Amino acid sequence: MQLEIPSADELTAQAFRFRKEDKYAAHPIEAALRYHRSQAEKSGTESHGGFDFESAEVLYRASAQGLRLSEIPQLPQSLAELSRLGALDRAARSGLRQNIEIHGPVYAESLFLSAWEAQGRRGGAEHHVHHDQDLGRWFKRLYRNLHFTTLGDYFDRLRLHETIFPETAYRLEGFTINPKNKELAPVVSQPHVEVDISMAPVSKGETDALMAGLGFAPVQLRHEGIQDDGYFAYVHPVSGVLVFDLHDENVVRLRGTDELVVIDPFICLARRGTWAAFKLAEIGLPEPPDDQFGGMEKSLE
Numbered sequence: 001m002q003l004e005i006p007s008a009d010e011l012t013a014q015a016f017r018f019r020k021e022d023k024y025a026a027h028p029i030e031a032a033l034r035y036h037r038s039q040a041e042k043s044g045t046e047s048h049g050g051f052d053f054e055s056a057e058v059l060y061r062a063s064a065q066g067l068r069l070s071e072i073p074q075l076p077q078s079l080a081e082l083s084r085l086g087a088l089d090r091a092a093r094s095g096l097r098q099n100i101e102i103h104g105p106v107y108a109e110s111l112f113l114s115a116w117e118a119q120g121r122r123g124g125a126e127h128h129v130h131h132d133q134d135l136g137r138w139f140k141r142l143y144r145n146l147h148f149t150t151l152g153d154y155f156d157r158l159r160l161h162e163t164i165f166p167e168t169a170y171r172l173e174g175f176t177i178n179p180k181n182k183e184l185a186p187v188v189s190q191p192h193v194e195v196d197i198s199m200a201p202v203s204k205g206e207t208d209a210l211m212a213g214l215g216f217a218p219v220q221l222r223h224e225g226i227q228d229d230g231y232f233a234y235v236h237p238v239s240g241v242l243v244f245d246l247h248d249e250n251v252v253r254l255r256g257t258d259e260l261v262v263i264d265p266f267i268c269l270a271r272r273g274t275w276a277a278f279k280l281a282e283i284g285l286p287e288p289p290d291d292q293f294g295g296m297e298k299s300l301e
Contacts, residue, residue: 008054011061018065019272019290024073024085025065027271029156031291032239036163039215051105053162053172056096056186057155063095064088064152075273082148082275089150096151097184100175107174107187112141137189141176147275149268151186157267158188160241164214165262168193193263194255201248202260204229210251210260216243222282235270235280240288242276243267 008030015025065072071091073084100106115130116122122129127140145154162169173187208218216234221244223230233244245266254261270276270288277287 008058011058011065014065015061016290018072019075022075023069024075024088024273026061026150026152026156027269027274027290029160029269032241032269033159033163035239036160036236036241040163040166051172053155053159053170056172057152057159059099060092060096060150060152060155064092064150066095067091076278077273079148079275079278082278085148085150089145089152093151093184097175097177097182100184101177105172105174107176109176109178112139112176112187115139116141131192132189135189136192137171138192139173139187139189141185141187143185147266147268149275153268154186156269160267160269161265164241164243164267165265167191167261168263190263193252193261196253196255196257199253202251202253203248204232206260207232207246207248207251210262211243211246216241219280219283219285221279227283231279235285240270240276241267242270242280 012028012030015028018025019027067088071088073088074081076082076084112128112130115132116128119130123140123143126142126144126146128143129138129140131138142151142154145151149157158170158172168190170188170190173189176185176187177183178185211218211234214236215238216236218229219233219235219242220227220229221231221233231244232246232250233242234246235242243265245264246262250264251260251262253259268274268276270280271290272287281287
């Protein structure tokens with residue numbers, strides 16, 4: 001059966017209508033993607049088999065924006081109000097799961113768990129992780145969203161990663177579905193990089209230079225109430241993309257070269273009602289406006 005994906009243009013138009021009415025809809029990232037792609041020297045790859053992060057995000061968005069208007073929360077006005085998005089996220093995940101159960105791609109949960117457990121149940125704050133040496137890739141299954149983000153935000157984050165950091169672009173492998181509770185979890189993979197551990201860790205000055213070459217400026221967000229470099233954060237003044245968690249384990253040197261690569265950053269779009277916008281507002285940076293129908297690109301012409 002052919003996978004039917006709703007019109008991305010119609011969903012984008014609907015999202016901006018909701019936002020104008022102060023109803024929650026994730027701000028589309030297409031304008032930011034087009035801007036960063038126009039600046040990029042090369043691109044990565046999002047998927048194989050025809051179903052990618054954009055496909056997943058469209059299906060998720062269709063479910064989130066397809067709820068009854070009374071079920072769609074107001075745009076959050078503070079960090080605390082981001083917790084209101086939980087019910088919407090659960091409903092959108094359910095809609096996505098129903099599509100995945102029919103059309104795929106389903107990734108056998110037992111297959112992932114077997115490989116993960118055999119390697120000592122590795123992972124971090126978000127993912128369970130295992131390494132496939134034959135394929136030269138790290139496989140990661142999302143088990144928790146951070147910073148009040150939704151699953152839709154996660155798909156957008158990895159689409160932005162593919163454009164900004166193409167050397168380590170993620171690929172969508174499929175979704176596990178727990179047979180008992182029907183919980184859906186994306187499985188993604190990322191190419192293995194050979195890190196040069198014979199040299200000193202990458203310094204913040206080196207990371208500043210790397211990000212400046214991509215058009216980003218360092219910012220000191222408030223971390224545990226103190227404005228410092230605890231988030232290792234950078235913001236792009238044109239697109240409003242915020243990249244953080246760029247410490248010396250996520251920015252590394254490739255073995256045998258002078259090249260630096262970024263492995264596992266947190267990337268988000270700062271727009272009204274987002275964690276990124278609230279964190280930037282804490283340090284006095286203005287809220288970037290909505291980019292309805294590619295307005296950002298038109299303003300740059």
